[in-house]
Amino acid sequence: MSEHIVPVRVYVTIFLVLIVGTLLTVLAAFHDFSYRFGDHELPVNTVIALVIAVTKATFVVLYFMHVRYSSRLVWVIVTSALFWMAIMFALTFADYWTRGWLPVGY
């Protein structure tokens, strides 16, 4: 069989990484990281929370879901999900963010 069997050591490591990630994201949430840049208040807390969440999800996909050891075809399908999500967000926010850029009456 060409199937890859992931060793227990890897599963335990990923489990610990996920628990540490959860603790980090809770700790970080109570600290105000927001940073003023000119007139803008940068939402650093949101960025930190999302970076930790994306990292955790990536570990789950690659190791618990075995994508790291899967065929190219599985990689293509997983990536396509991200691609279509990106389209959905990009087109929707292209609308909402640009509303009001032109004065009413145009």
Add this chain to the structure above:
Amino acid sequence: MSHAATEGIHSHPALQHHFENMEQQREAGTLGMWVFLVTEIMFFGGMFLAYTLYRSTYPASFASASNHLDITLGAINTGVLIMSSFTMAMSVYFTQIGKSRPQILCLVLTIILGLTFLGIKAVEYRAKYEDRLVPGSLIPNAPFHPEVAREGEADPHKLHLLPGATVKQVEMFYWIYFAMTGMHALHMIIGAGLLTFLLIFSIKGRYGPEYHSPVEVIGLYWHFVDIVWIFLFPLLYLLGRHFEHG
């Protein structure tokens, strides 16, 4: 490949006639599950989009509403779900190496952890119900009607509004909160049902190193549900927390 080398793999009772061998059948099953998971990602993606849109439109109200959620129960549930993902992965592992007893034990643990998650979620829902935070008129005779805390008042059952927040916009947060966590919980219930199915057939000894696609594929589904929660927890419970303590 010589005929002798493939004979065992060709004659497995679980091999469907339209597949060449067990390996091809397993690959096709995994691929099919991933295609389904992509549709699930897009399904939850729509709700994450709604969340992003309203959070960016009503930041103060969404932070106020977030701060009312129980961060301890949310964090414990995150740990419970990660633990269940780990036991699920171990169940797949033990099937692959042909150890039936630990595989069944891991399945049982996964089901117990899944039900623990749902139980804690029910406790949280009840608290929201008691604080009259179930949006609209979903509960007959108890429409959305939270008590708003006055300046400096510390009652945890009352809604603490940050400057610029309104009760109407907080209700929007709770629509999204109940839609997303409710859909997630429904997936957990379906997952627990699928795991029970796996458990029954594992006890009957159907799965082993040659044939374990159902364990693998339902495992993928279970990990997907875990990933949804990995995003829901910080987005619903944590963002805006620093306004409270900052």
